Amino acid sequence: MSSVSRALRQPFGLRFASGAFLAFWCLLAAFPIVWIAVMSIKSPRDAFASSPWDVIVGPATLARGEGLSILDIVLGLVVLYFAIRWAFTRLPGLVMQYSPPSLIVLGWLVGAAVYALVFLLVFFGLLPLILGALNSVLGPLGEPVLGLTTQHYVAVWGENEFYRNFLNSLFVTAGVVTVSLTVGTLAGYGLARSGSDLAFWLLIAALVFRALPHSVLVAGYLPWFINSAEILRPIFGDLSPTLYGQPWAVIAVMVSINQPFTIWMLRSFFQNIPSELDEAARVDGCSHFQAFRRVIMPVMWPGVITTGLFAFLLAYNDFLVTSLLLDAQNQTMVPAIAGYFNRETTTTDQVEAVAAAVSITAPLFLLVMVFQRQIVSGLTAGAVKG
Amino acid sequence: MKFKTFAAFVGPSVFMMILFIALPLISVFIQSFQITQPVMQNLEVETCTPGFLTQTCVTELKTVPVIGEDGKTVTTTEWTGLQSYRNVLQMDKVWEAVSAGRLGDILQIDFWKALRFTLMFTLVTLPLVIGVGLLIALTVNNAAKALRGPVIFVSLLPFIITPVIGSLSIYWLFVGDGILTAMMESWSGTNISMFAQAWTIELLMYFYRVWHVAPFAFVIFYAGLQTVNMDTLESAIIDGANRWERLRHVIIPHLMPLIVFIALIHLMDCYRVFDEIIGFRSQAHVISLQWLTVDFLTPDDAGNRAISRAAASAMLTMIGIVFLLIWPLRRTWKDHKGGAH
Numbered sequence: 083m084s085s086v087s088r089a090l091r092q093p094f095g096l097r098f099a100s101g102a103f104l105a106f107w108c109l110l111a112a113f114p115i116v117w118i119a120v121m122s123i124k125s126p127r128d129a130f131a132s133s134p135w136d137v138i139v140g141p142a143t144l145a146r147g148e149g150l151s152i153l154d155i156v157l158g159l160v161v162l163y164f165a166i167r168w169a170f171t172r173l174p175g176l177v178m179q180y181s182p183p184s185l186i187v188l189g190w191l192v193g194a195a196v197y198a199l200v201f202l203l204v205f206f207g208l209l210p211l212i213l214g215a216l217n218s219v220l221g222p223l224g225e226p227v228l229g230l231t232t233q234h235y236v237a238v239w240g241e242n243e244f245y246r247n248f249l250n251s252l253f254v255t256a257g258v259v260t261v262s263l264t265v266g267t268l269a270g271y272g273l274a275r276s277g278s279d280l281a282f283w284l285l286i287a288a289l290v291f292r293a294l295p296h297s298v299l300v301a302g303y304l305p306w307f308i309n310s311a312e313i314l315r316p317i318f319g320d321l322s323p324t325l326y327g328q329p330w331a332v333i334a335v336m337v338s339i340n341q342p343f344t345i346w347m348l349r350s351f352f353q354n355i356p357s358e359l360d361e362a363a364r365v366d367g368c369s370h371f372q373a374f375r376r377v378i379m380p381v382m383w384p385g386v387i388t389t390g391l392f393a394f395l396l397a398y399n400d401f402l403v404t405s406l407l408l409d410a411q412n413q414t415m416v417p418a419i420a421g422y423f424n425r426e427t428t429t430t431d432q433v434e435a436v437a438a439a440v441s442i443t444a445p446l447f448l449l450v451m452v453f454q455r456q457i458v459s460g461l462t463a464g465a466v467k468g
Numbered sequence: 469m470k471f472k473t474f475a476a477f478v479g480p481s482v483f484m485m486i487l488f489i490a491l492p493l494i495s496v497f498i499q500s501f502q503i504t505q506p507v508m509q510n511l512e513v514e515t516c517t518p519g520f521l522t523q524t525c526v527t528e529l530k531t532v533p534v535i536g537e538d539g540k541t542v543t544t545t546e547w548t549g550l551q552s553y554r555n556v557l558q559m560d561k562v563w564e565a566v567s568a569g570r571l572g573d574i575l576q577i578d579f580w581k582a583l584r585f586t587l588m589f590t591l592v593t594l595p596l597v598i599g600v601g602l603l604i605a606l607t608v609n610n611a612a613k614a615l616r617g618p619v620i621f622v623s624l625l626p627f628i629i630t631p632v633i634g635s636l637s638i639y640w641l642f643v644g645d646g647i648l649t650a651m652m653e654s655w656s657g658t659n660i661s662m663f664a665q666a667w668t669i670e671l672l673m674y675f676y677r678v679w680h681v682a683p684f685a686f687v688i689f690y691a692g693l694q695t696v697n698m699d700t701l702e703s704a705i706i707d708g709a710n711r712w713e714r715l716r717h718v719i720i721p722h723l724m725p726l727i728v729f730i731a732l733i734h735l736m737d738c739y740r741v742f743d744e745i746i747g748f749r750s751q752a753h754v755i756s757l758q759w760l761t762v763d764f765l766t767p768d769d770a771g772n773r774a775i776s777r778a779a780a781s782a783m784l785t786m787i788g789i790v791f792l793l794i795w796p797l798r799r800t801w802k803d804h805k806g807g808a809h
Contacts, residue, residue: 104611104619108623111623112625114634115629117640117647132645132647132650137647265484268478272476281474281478289793294786297740297742297759298782301764302491304775335488416630416632416633419636442630443630450628454624
């Protein structure tokens, strides 16, 4: 709508109201998230201060000598700006150059990991060292003006061993994404290319399964999982495992819970790939599997990545299944935060819980930044086709 | 595609869905009519304490669980018919309340309390989500092109955030003397505590859910708005339709399939409301159906899980899903029969 016709042009009042509403919505959408991020880097007294200004500036945090000077803020923002710019302009080129075309996904993973590592080293290792020296030289410009403390993050990740929960979350989500995509892609392709009644009924059954509350299913698993060692003994002998508390059992459960959504979504993506493509391969003498492997697989990645994102979200955000089926030592991050509720007695504990919450949100934030387009296309694909 | 190839493609997926969705459903259905308990026995136990001249001995009749040879308690499984359902529904108390004319008392019973909240939550948030989503989509569509990307990015944040964390982040704004409670207190001059009574918690929950789901509705409506037929819109202008009439008669009918889709997804998801209860820590005031089942499944102080009651409450939850899905499923079936897709 670059050239808006005269009749469609809106009066100023309407445009203003629309812009104001949009600004209000953006504030509303971002505020709680930004606010907990601000709270997490303040001393407990500042974090729960009743004046918003105190929370932002953090006088109590400053009084303990922890804070950022004007120079810190300016230099930090400059480094951040260039780091982000570099990631979006130069990084893709480097990845394309150094990774073989067949392993482009792996190349991206390695590229992102290396980038994250270098960024963390520079931003949290090198920069504070340089700035520390500069601040002591500069005098008034080097005085801290904005309170900032990392003590809660240190406490959460160090003393409370949150990294264990992080690793568990990583394992469970990685497992769920890989398995559910492998199984789901095959099924989605099969369903998209078969017009039979059976395929229709499978999709309907999947729709019904999609609506089931997860607690209903967990109520079905629990007795079996707890006693599985005895139930499986006749088959596997003494090797039979107790499924309760096993991360891979949770992976299997979440993959299945996620299957209905995955196959619906992938089916609609595969329907968008013209069937002439695999028919041509079939004419050239490929079997269905060969056609899938050689013709469909190279072009299916956008749809698979999008579906994978949603599988990731389901596994990463889950509270119900993981809290009921995993025991304390291999708990994932989200249920682990509930552990803070129970001992949340002092304000320090509360701010530590806030820091843990921000730690959980940070990867999601990065995810939206990198994959915004895929998420949007995934949301709309389900709606427009489904 | 031959049946064999089709089966090979969908086989793993179907296998997993049968093993982890269909079979557990059957298992829950059966469990809801059964009860598994430890076998108890009455033992006469003589306990003696040293006393003057003679020991003081007391003989007591104690009920203790039978311990089997492997050192575990022996359990039996009995068919109890509808007993678990009765335990969950507590119809006797309901009739008592009805005959006494105190209908409010029904909402003191866990199941009815949970049902009331779940239904109200679903029905209150549905129009709000659609309305707010549509409003955001219209305003974004109105905004300058350069702004749209950042706005979509910010809007996606509430949608993508972990539900428990999202509700916690709002909880922290209001808890105790949280920043917004303090602000409201300074405006109104009274002491406000948002988490001391049910209705304020419920309001926050409604707000959270709209905040969380509106971006989803927005993204879908926004995509739909890109395909509005400009010719129809322009002819509507020529016919003298004002802005509101254009919205009402051109844009909304165009978006209708999307509205139905969002409503359906929202009904399914809202009916499963659970994470808010954890995030807002509202167990004492507001509970949902799914939370009730989870609560039965969580071990109590003695380490026992009320599996059969959980199964009964799960089956009762399922009945609601059936009602929810009848209409869309009939529609899909008609579409399939008609061959229109």
